[in-house]
Amino acid sequence: xxxxxxxxxxxxxxxxxxxxxxCAGCAMNIERSLNKLPGTKAxxxxxxxxxxxxxxxxxxxxxIIQSIRDTGxxxxxxxxxxxxxxxxxxxxxxxxxxxxxxxxxxxxxxxITGATLSVIILxxxxxxxxxxxxxxxxxxxxxxxxxxxxxxxxxxxxNFITGFINGLKHRNANMDSLVAIGTLTAFFFSTAVTxxxxxxxxxxxxxxxxxxxxxxxxxVLLGKYFEARAKGRANTSIKKLAGLGAKTAKVIRNGKEIDxxxxxxxxxxxxxxxxxEKVPVDGTxxxxxxxxxxxxxxxxxxxxxxxKGDKVYGATINRSGSFNFKxxxxxxxxxLAQIIKLVEEAQGSKAPVQKLADVISSYFVxxxxxxxxxxxxxxxxxxxxxxxxxxMVAIVVIACPCALGLATPTAIMVGTGRGAENGILIKDAExxxxxxxxxxxxxxxxxxxxxxxxxxxxxxxxxxxxENDFIKFSAATEKRSEHPLGQAVVKEAEKxxxxxxxxxxxxxxxxxxxxxxxxxKIVVKGSEKLxxxxxxxxxxxxxxxxxxxxxxxxxxxxxxxxxxxxxVIAIADTIKNDSKExxxxxxxxxxDVYMVTGDNRYTAExxxxxxxxxxxxVFAEVAPKDKEKKVKELQEKGLSVAMAGxxxxxxxxLAAADIGVAMGTGTDIAMEAGQVTIMNGSLDTTYSALExxxxxxxxxxxxxxxxFAYNVILIPVAAGILYPFTGFILxxxxxxxxxxxxxxxxxxxxxxxxx
Numbered sequence: 001x002x003x004x005x006x007x008x009x010x011x012x013x014x015x016x017x018x019x020x021x022x023c024a025g026c027a028m029n030i031e032r033s034l035n036k037l038p039g040t041k042a043x044x045x046x047x048x049x050x051x052x053x054x055x056x057x058x059x060x061x062x063x064i065i066q067s068i069r070d071t072g073x074x075x076x077x078x079x080x081x082x083x084x085x086x087x088x089x090x091x092x093x094x095x096x097x098x099x100x101x102x103x104x105x106x107x108x109x110x111x112i113t114g115a116t117l118s119v120i121i122l123x124x125x126x127x128x129x130x131x132x133x134x135x136x137x138x139x140x141x142x143x144x145x146x147x148x149x150x151x152x153x154x155x156x157x158x159n160f161i162t163g164f165i166n167g168l169k170h171r172n173a174n175m176d177s178l179v180a181i182g183t184l185t186a187f188f189f190s191t192a193v194t195x196x197x198x199x200x201x202x203x204x205x206x207x208x209x210x211x212x213x214x215x216x217x218x219x220v221l222l223g224k225y226f227e228a229r230a231k232g233r234a235n236t237s238i239k240k241l242a243g244l245g246a247k248t249a250k251v252i253r254n255g256k257e258i259d260x261x262x263x264x265x266x267x268x269x270x271x272x273x274x275x276x277e278k279v280p281v282d283g284t285x286x287x288x289x290x291x292x293x294x295x296x297x298x299x300x301x302x303x304x305x306x307x308k309g310d311k312v313y314g315a316t317i318n319r320s321g322s323f324n325f326k327x328x329x330x331x332x333x334x335x336l337a338q339i340i341k342l343v344e345e346a347q348g349s350k351a352p353v354q355k356l357a358d359v360i361s362s363y364f365v366x367x368x369x370x371x372x373x374x375x376x377x378x379x380x381x382x383x384x385x386x387x388x389x390x391x392m393v394a395i396v397v398i399a400c401p402c403a404l405g406l407a408t409p410t411a412i413m414v415g416t417g418r419g420a421e422n423g424i425l426i427k428d429a430e431x432x433x434x435x436x437x438x439x440x441x442x443x444x445x446x447x448x449x450x451x452x453x454x455x456x457x458x459x460x461x462x463x464x465x466x467e468n469d470f471i472k473f474s475a476a477t478e479k480r481s482e483h484p485l486g487q488a489v490v491k492e493a494e495k496x497x498x499x500x501x502x503x504x505x506x507x508x509x510x511x512x513x514x515x516x517x518x519x520x521k522i523v524v525k526g527s528e529k530l531x532x533x534x535x536x537x538x539x540x541x542x543x544x545x546x547x548x549x550x551x552x553x554x555x556x557x558x559x560x561x562x563x564x565x566x567x568v569i570a571i572a573d574t575i576k577n578d579s580k581e582x583x584x585x586x587x588x589x590x591x592d593v594y595m596v597t598g599d600n601r602y603t604a605e606x607x608x609x610x611x612x613x614x615x616x617x618v619f620a621e622v623a624p625k626d627k628e629k630k631v632k633e634l635q636e637k638g639l640s641v642a643m644a645g646x647x648x649x650x651x652x653x654l655a656a657a658d659i660g661v662a663m664g665t666g667t668d669i670a671m672e673a674g675q676v677t678i679m680n681g682s683l684d685t686t687y688s689a690l691e692x693x694x695x696x697x698x699x700x701x702x703x704x705x706x707x708f709a710y711n712v713i714l715i716p717v718a719a720g721i722l723y724p725f726t727g728f729i730l731x732x733x734x735x736x737x738x739x740x741x742x743x744x745x746x747x748x749x750x751x752x753x754x755x
Contacts, residue, residue, distance in 0.1 A: 011039075014053045014061055015344065017076035018068060021046055022163060022175050022224075026073065027405060028362045029172040033071040037063060047409035047747075048347050072166035100228070107225040114156040114218035118211070121148050125211045142194040145210040153187050157217035173365035175401055179220055181369065182396040182732065186213040189389060209389070209732070216397050216736035223740025227402070227747055244315040245336055249280035252324075269327040273318045281314045281330045288323030292316050295423075342425050342677075346416040347409075351429035353700055354408040357707070361401050368399040368715070375719045387720065390729050394718035398735035402743035403710060407703035410750035415696035418753055423679035424689045431675035435659050435693035437640050441586055442619075442631060442653070444645035445597035445604070446484055447681065448663050449583075449611050450573040452646070454484050456492035457554060458570035460545045463561065468498055470567055474559045476500040477516045477523045481508060485557060486525075488571050509533075511598050511623025513557070524560045527600065529621070536560040542568055550602030553610060575610055582683035583612045589690075592639070596622050596630050596653075627653035644678075644686055661686055699753055703746045710742050 021027055027044040030051060034042035040055040053064050065075050124145055154161065160183070163176025190208035248259050252270045265271070265281050273279055279292070289307035294316045303319050306312060312325055314334040331337065350358075372395040380388035412429045419426050426432050446452050461470045475493035478486030479500055493500055503516035512533070513526015524534050528546070531538055538558065546556035546568050554570040586593050595611070596619040597604050604620035619630050627645070631653050634641045643650070643657035646664050654660030654674045662674030663681040678685050718735055722728045 010057055011054050016051050018049055018051055019074040026174045030068055030071050033067050043350055045409050046405045047413055072170050104228050110156045111222050111225050114152050117148050117152050118214040118218045121145055121214045122211050142208050146194055149210040149214050152214040152217055177365055178396040178399055182393045183213045183216050186393050212732045215733040219736040219740045223744055226744045246278035246280040265327055265330050267327055270324055272324050274322050275320055277318050279312045279314055279316045281327050282334045283325040283328045285310050285323050285325045290321030290323050291319045293319050343416055343420045346426050346428050347413045349428035351408055351433040357404045361404050364401045372396045387729055391720045393732040394730045394735040397732050398714050398718045398739050400739045400742045403707035403746045406743050406746045407707045408700050410747050411696050411699040414750050414753040419692050425677040427675045432693050432696055436697050438642045440592045440634055440639040441642040442594045442596055444650050445595055447646045448644050449579045450575050454488040454571045454573035456488055456569055457572045461567040463566035468496055472498045473518050473523050474525055476503055476518045477514050477525045479503055480506045481514050485571050521562050531558050538565050550600055553606035555599050555603050578682055578684040580612050582687050585687045596627050628656045631656045699750055703749055
């Protein structure tokens with residue numbers, strides 16, 4: 001592969017905020033335009049007003065912005081390549097938020113103006129039905145109405161007209177096209193009637209429809225106002241998360257304590273945190289100890305005790321005690337920034353269920369305009385101009401692509417935001433949809449079902465060494481190991497105040513144990529399988545003792561010195577408080593629970609029994625690299641599998657599963673490995689994530705049903721399907737009210753997820 005091809009194949013993501021989208025059709029227009037750029041895939045979210053573009057480095061950010069502007073829309077460009085939130089202004093909000101607040105204020109002013117003038121227009125329009133007043137004002141009533149409707153049509157409704165004109169320029173059609181066509185038709189028809197009457201032409205049975213023009217614009221705009229406010233509430237999670245961070249940090253520089261803005265903190269700075277203060281950035285405690293409220297990270301309300309060597313995260317709250325820590329991650333690298341970015345990307349993604357709505361939205365406006373023209377022609381022939389005009393205007397006004405466009409993304413926004421507030425990070429909308437379809441979950445034992453903090457509970461020494469010396473050789477062998485079982489033996493040596501030698505020629509045998517030279521002796525420590533591999537003979541009494549430990553739910557670890565069995569250490573890892581109850585909840589919802597572990601069969605089944613997992617669902621003595629195979633075995637049985645593990649050594653299995661659930665405190669690896677990250681590592685929270693997925697999909701289906709039903713039922717009614725039987729023709733004003741509140745209904749339904 002040459003260098004040009006390498007550059008072409010490397011993809012980057014750019015996230016931008018788009019201004020001027022009024023419906024799903026707008027989003028589809030932008031997507032089509034961007035996808036014409038070479039090697040580019042764009043996803044436009046109408047609800048969040050954002051576009052996420054995956055593109056090769058050869059496509060510049062400026063090319064993307066220009067493509068959007070060429071389609072007739074504007075871009076909020078804060079030049080933030082990460083796609084995270086824009087800089088915060090002195091007011092405490094981002095430029096984007098300020099822009100949205102201004103937009104809502106302008107909408108409110110226009111709605112009030114439009115409503116006031118519309119009421120006057122309605123009152124004056126009804127003078128036609130009072131003969132005495134009609135004789136006094138004559139044809140000048142229509143002139144007065146014309147002057148009153150002008151500001152409503154061309155100032156209050158200006159955005160609809162400019163959107164329609166931009167659509168014509170770029171050969172696009174959207175909601176603006178429908179509203180503009182309907183209201184301008186009513187306006188120009190009424191204006192023509194007014195001037196013809198002033199010119200002395202006698203026009204029988206034809207009235208003016210200035211009230212239709214004014215009321216439709218006002219009602220649609222009122223719907224947009226409520227929609228804008230509702231969408232703001234739908235995305236409060238990002239605002240909450242962004243507002244959690246500290247504004248300043250107290251650092252030690254040149255031997256002095258100084259307060260500096262959070263933006264100027266550097267990696268390596270030593271930072272002081274006092275009681276009640278927020279931790280400014282991510283790092284490791286170098287002195288002191290405290291109790292820290294990490295609920296913004298884990299969703300857990302109980303503070304975590306921290307001391308030297310422990311990790312701390314920006315935006316968490318120091319409840320008691322003072323400590324100093326070394327800054328390790330700042331700015332966009334902090335855990336809080338990663339969470340915000342992950343949530344933003346999830347909210348900007350599309351669920352597979354949205355595909356049908358997108359396809360329909362892309363053809364929606366042209367189809368509606370075609371139906372309206374056809375209805376006008378039919379009713380003009382069979383019922384006259386007035387009925388034809390009312391039917392045409394009602395059709396274009398009542399049709400609502402907004403409800404279709406908002407049905408899925410608003411629910412995704414609220415659902416993923418609610419998850420983030422409770423320590424559940426969902427990578428994208430597709431993962432949210434797939435999670436609720438699982439019928440099996442494979443749980444890694446250590447750190448998922450159990451606390452992941454094993455400790456030595458029994459020592460069976462058959463060597464000539466003292467028990468402390470036996471522990472000394474066993475622990476020294478594990479000194480360079482990062483395996484939890486090995487670290488448990490090292491901690492036991494520390495408790496006994498045993499000084500450990502440095503291991504030489506250290507070897508880690510994946511899933512089996514370790515081997516090293518300690519002093520002048522060769523020590524092998526690990527499973528029975530490793531002992532057989534090293535041709536070490538295990539005495540019968542040692543094997544039986546190991547079996548007793550295993551049946552008690554303890555993990556037996558053998559030690560051999562210079563090729564001779566020396567003893568066995570029993571290590572136990574207790575089950576998390578909520579594991580058994582959470583596993584039962586999975587089982588109660590017809591989801592089969594499986595456990596995978598490197599422990600021997602006895603130990604594995606003992607732990608599984610305590611957790612409430614059937615013995616037939618236990619995979620024992622499985623090396624980390626083979627966990628992926630177990631996932632595939634379950635998938636081959638036709639199961640949709642979620643895999644829950646710590647996100648580091650379980651990464652291949654997480655990637656192979658239909659849904660990978662990374663358990664832990666949100667390390668970079670965990671976030672990359674799984675589609676869902678459970679920040680507090682709790683199985684109970686994992687079940688809550690499943691419930692959230694189900695709730696969100698239920699809301700999406702409800703939204704799509706009502707959006708489709710609304711259009712399928714009301715467009716034929718507007719077209720006059722009832723007129724031949726009942727004489728009923730839908731008033732365009734009622735059509736405008738129905739259109740305005742259809743999208744508000746969808747957004748309001750999505751907001752139920754916040755509860």
